[in-house]
Amino acid sequence: MCASVESSVRTQLDSLSSISMNVVYSNAIKMNFREFSTSYQRNGTAPVHQAASREKAMAIHDIVTAMIGAYQSASEINLYTMDGSCVEAGYWLKTTSVNLERLPWYSQVLALNGHKYITAPIVNRQLPAKGENQKSQKFISLVRLFLEPDGTPEGIVEVVQDCDRIFSLCSQLESQNPDSWVFIYNSRKELVYPYQSDSSYPNYYTMITQASSKDDKAGILNTGSSGKYLFAEQTIEGYDWTVILIKPKSAFNRSLSFFRITFFLIGALSILVTLFICFFISKRLTVPLEKLTAATGKITISRVLNEKKVNLTSADSRIKELSLLCESIRSMYEKLRFTSQEVLLSRSEETRAKFQAAQSLINPHFLYNCLTNISVMAEEEMNEDIVQMCQYLCDYFRYISSSRDMIVPLKEEIFYTECYLNCMQMRFHEGFSYTMDIATETEQFYIPKLIIQPIVENAFKYGFQISPPWQLSISSYAEHGRWYLKVEDNGGLLSEEKKNELLRLYENLDMDKEWNSLQIGNMGLKNVCLRLRLLYGAEAVFQIDCSSSKKTSFIVGGPVYQSREEYYEQHPEL
The missing domain is CATH 3.30.565.10 (Histidine kinase-like ATPase, C-terminal domain)
Incomplete structure (x- = not known):
C-alpha cells in the first residue's frame, strides 16, 4: 500500500514537473510572454498596447490549454515577469500585477536558480476544487525560474494542481482501510497529507527516524500512551518526499482473527476425528495387547530365578502377528529361565571352588x-x-x-x-x-x-x-x-x-x-x-x-x- 501511494504521488509530481519544463523550454510561450511583458508595461499609454498584450496573453493561454490537455493535468499555470506582470492560464485567462516579494515562495525560487520548488498545500478560493478537496480548496504549486541565455532570470512559471488530484489514491486507500492512515512529508519535512483538516497530527516522521535506523523501511513504532503501530516508509526519489503508512497493531491483529478462529475450528475438528478413528482402531488392539502386557509383566528376575515354574498367559488374539509375538515371548521366557539357572549354578560352583582352593x-x-x-x-x-x-x-x-x-x-x-x-x-x-x-x-x-x-x-x-x-x-x-x-x-x-x-x-x-x-x-x-x-x-x-x-x-x-x-x-x- 505504501509503495502504491509513493508511485501514485510521484507520477503526479512528475507530471507537474514535466509541464513546468515544457513551459520553460517552449519558444512559442517565451516569445509571446516577452511581447506580453513589453505591451503590458505600456498598458496605460494607448489602447493599441492593451490589445497587443491581450492578444499575447490569449496566445499563451491557447498553448497552455493544449499543453495540459482536456483532462486538466494541471489546474492552472501562472507566468510571472520579474517586474510583477502575471498571466493566469488554464482554467481561465487572466492578467494581473502582483508584488513578487510578497509571495511566500519567491525568495526560495530565486535561490534555486531554475530548479523546481514545491509548495505546501495552500488555500486558493479562486480555483474550483474536486472531490474531497471541495471543502478545503487546497492546491500545491510547482514553481521554477526560466532564464535568459546568459543566465539572468527572465520570469517565473508556477504550475498549480488540485490536492485531491495529487493524493487521490491516499484518500481511496484510507476509505477502503479505515484503520490505516497515510502521512506524506515534503523535502522540508512539512506535512502535506492529510491536507483536509487543520488539526495537529503527531510528527510520525521524527518519531520513526528516532526509533529506527535509516535502512528500516518497516517496523513497529511504540508511541507510549497511544499504543503500538505498524509502519511502512517510502521515499519519493527526485523530490525527497516521504510517504508513511500507519496502522495500529491491534487492528492488524484483528484482521487475522477470522483466519485464526477458522484455523482453530478446523484443527479442533480434525483432532476430534483423528481421536475417534484412533480410539476405534486401538479398541480392536487393546484387549490382546493388555493380555500380552500382563504376560510380559510376569517376566521378572525373581520369577526367572524361582525354581517354581510360572506359566505365561496367552494373548488369544486374532491378529496373527500378535499371536506370534506372544508365543515368541513365552519361548524366550522358558529359555531365559533355563539359561539363568544354569549360569547361576555355574557361578555358584565357580565361587565355591575358588574359595575352597584358597582355603586348601x-x-x-x-x-x-x-x-x-x-x-x-x-x-x-x-x-x-x-x-x-x-x-x-x-x-x-x-x-x-x-x-x-x-x-x-x-x-x-x-x-x-x-x-x-x-x-x-x-x-x-x-x-x-x-x-x-x-x-x-x-x-x-x-x-x-x-x-x-x-x-x-x-x-x-x-x-x-x-x-x-x-x-x-x-x-x-x-x-x-x-x-x-x-x-x-x-x-x-x-x-x-x-x-x-x-x-x-x-x-x-x-x-x-x-x-x-x-x-x-x-x-x-x-x-x-x-x-x-x-x-x-x-x-x-x-x-x-x-x-x-x-x-x-x-x-x-x-x-x-x-x-x-x-x-x-x-x-x-x-
Missing part, C-alpha cells in the same frame, strides 16, 4: 611348618613335648581338613587357633607368649574359616625377627554391624612405607589374575585378603596399623551373621 592352600602350608617344628624338637630330644604337639596337630588337622563348611563360629576358629599357638609355645617356651581378648558377644558370629591362622603365621615369619620374648595378642569386637578381629605382635618391624605399599597392593588386586596364579608359598596375607573380598566384596575389612611403638596390628572384619542360614541367604552363590 593353608592346609599343606601349615603342615610343613608343624613338621619343621617337630623335627627341631626331636633334635633337641623334647619327646614329651612332641607327643603333646602331635595331639594339638591332630586336633587342628581335623579342623582344617574338613571342607564341608566355609564359615564357622568365631569361638571355634579361636579354639583351633589356640591349638596352633600352643604348639608354637611348646617350641619356644618362655620366648613366646600370647593373650586372647575375645568379646563374649562376638563368639557366635560366623566368620570365614582359617582367617586368623595365616596372619599368626605371618607374625612368626616376619614380625618376630627381633630378640625374644615375643608377644602376640588376639582380640575381637563389634561396631556398626561389623565384626573385627585384631592380631597384634611386638615385632614393630613394619614401616609406614611398607604398610602403604602392602595396602595399595591388596586394594588393586586383579581377582581373576590372582585366582589363576595361586601357589602354596608366600600367600598368607594375600590369601586372607582374597577370601574376604570374595565373601564380602566392598564390605570386607583389611587394615594394617603400625602407629604404636614396636607394635604391628592386622585388623580384618566383615558384616555380622548370626547363623549359616542367614549368611547363605545373603550369599546364594555359595
Whole structure:
C-alpha cells in the first residue's frame, strides 16, 4: 500500500514537473510572454498596447490549454515577469500585477536558480476544487525560474494542481482501510497529507527516524500512551518526499482473527476425528495387547530365578502377528529361565571352588611348618613335648581338613587357633607368649574359616625377627554391624612405607589374575585378603596399623551373621 501511494504521488509530481519544463523550454510561450511583458508595461499609454498584450496573453493561454490537455493535468499555470506582470492560464485567462516579494515562495525560487520548488498545500478560493478537496480548496504549486541565455532570470512559471488530484489514491486507500492512515512529508519535512483538516497530527516522521535506523523501511513504532503501530516508509526519489503508512497493531491483529478462529475450528475438528478413528482402531488392539502386557509383566528376575515354574498367559488374539509375538515371548521366557539357572549354578560352583582352593592352600602350608617344628624338637630330644604337639596337630588337622563348611563360629576358629599357638609355645617356651581378648558377644558370629591362622603365621615369619620374648595378642569386637578381629605382635618391624605399599597392593588386586596364579608359598596375607573380598566384596575389612611403638596390628572384619542360614541367604552363590 505504501509503495502504491509513493508511485501514485510521484507520477503526479512528475507530471507537474514535466509541464513546468515544457513551459520553460517552449519558444512559442517565451516569445509571446516577452511581447506580453513589453505591451503590458505600456498598458496605460494607448489602447493599441492593451490589445497587443491581450492578444499575447490569449496566445499563451491557447498553448497552455493544449499543453495540459482536456483532462486538466494541471489546474492552472501562472507566468510571472520579474517586474510583477502575471498571466493566469488554464482554467481561465487572466492578467494581473502582483508584488513578487510578497509571495511566500519567491525568495526560495530565486535561490534555486531554475530548479523546481514545491509548495505546501495552500488555500486558493479562486480555483474550483474536486472531490474531497471541495471543502478545503487546497492546491500545491510547482514553481521554477526560466532564464535568459546568459543566465539572468527572465520570469517565473508556477504550475498549480488540485490536492485531491495529487493524493487521490491516499484518500481511496484510507476509505477502503479505515484503520490505516497515510502521512506524506515534503523535502522540508512539512506535512502535506492529510491536507483536509487543520488539526495537529503527531510528527510520525521524527518519531520513526528516532526509533529506527535509516535502512528500516518497516517496523513497529511504540508511541507510549497511544499504543503500538505498524509502519511502512517510502521515499519519493527526485523530490525527497516521504510517504508513511500507519496502522495500529491491534487492528492488524484483528484482521487475522477470522483466519485464526477458522484455523482453530478446523484443527479442533480434525483432532476430534483423528481421536475417534484412533480410539476405534486401538479398541480392536487393546484387549490382546493388555493380555500380552500382563504376560510380559510376569517376566521378572525373581520369577526367572524361582525354581517354581510360572506359566505365561496367552494373548488369544486374532491378529496373527500378535499371536506370534506372544508365543515368541513365552519361548524366550522358558529359555531365559533355563539359561539363568544354569549360569547361576555355574557361578555358584565357580565361587565355591575358588574359595575352597584358597582355603586348601593353608592346609599343606601349615603342615610343613608343624613338621619343621617337630623335627627341631626331636633334635633337641623334647619327646614329651612332641607327643603333646602331635595331639594339638591332630586336633587342628581335623579342623582344617574338613571342607564341608566355609564359615564357622568365631569361638571355634579361636579354639583351633589356640591349638596352633600352643604348639608354637611348646617350641619356644618362655620366648613366646600370647593373650586372647575375645568379646563374649562376638563368639557366635560366623566368620570365614582359617582367617586368623595365616596372619599368626605371618607374625612368626616376619614380625618376630627381633630378640625374644615375643608377644602376640588376639582380640575381637563389634561396631556398626561389623565384626573385627585384631592380631597384634611386638615385632614393630613394619614401616609406614611398607604398610602403604602392602595396602595399595591388596586394594588393586586383579581377582581373576590372582585366582589363576595361586601357589602354596608366600600367600598368607594375600590369601586372607582374597577370601574376604570374595565373601564380602566392598564390605570386607583389611587394615594394617603400625602407629604404636614396636607394635604391628592386622585388623580384618566383615558384616555380622548370626547363623549359616542367614549368611547363605545373603550369599546364594555359595
